[in-house]
Amino acid sequence: MTAPATETVRKARKAPRMTYRQEIATIKNLPKVQRLIVIMKIAGVFLVAIGLEGIVTANYALALVFIPLGIFVSMFPVKIRTDRCIACLTVLAPGQAICPACGAPQM
């Protein structure tokens, strides 16, 4: 038993083929990853703000700790995004568009 209709839709979208299970995994993980990215970006801005507050109040130790930490935290999600599969979180080679472990296309 095959599903020709589904096959046609997939070809029309020109998306790499994924199994139903992989598609579910991608959909389930994506909002989680995106939420994490948003949280970390906000946290990063907040940490930099604490660091800047340290400069304003001449508390340079605070600035030295929180500004790099804030920058790191806000850059970190970019790293997750580029070197981890969005579906199964397998480490990917740089610029790899399709996960070698589960075959999910990366966005």
Ligand SMILES: [Zn+2]
């Ligand atoms: Zn994967």
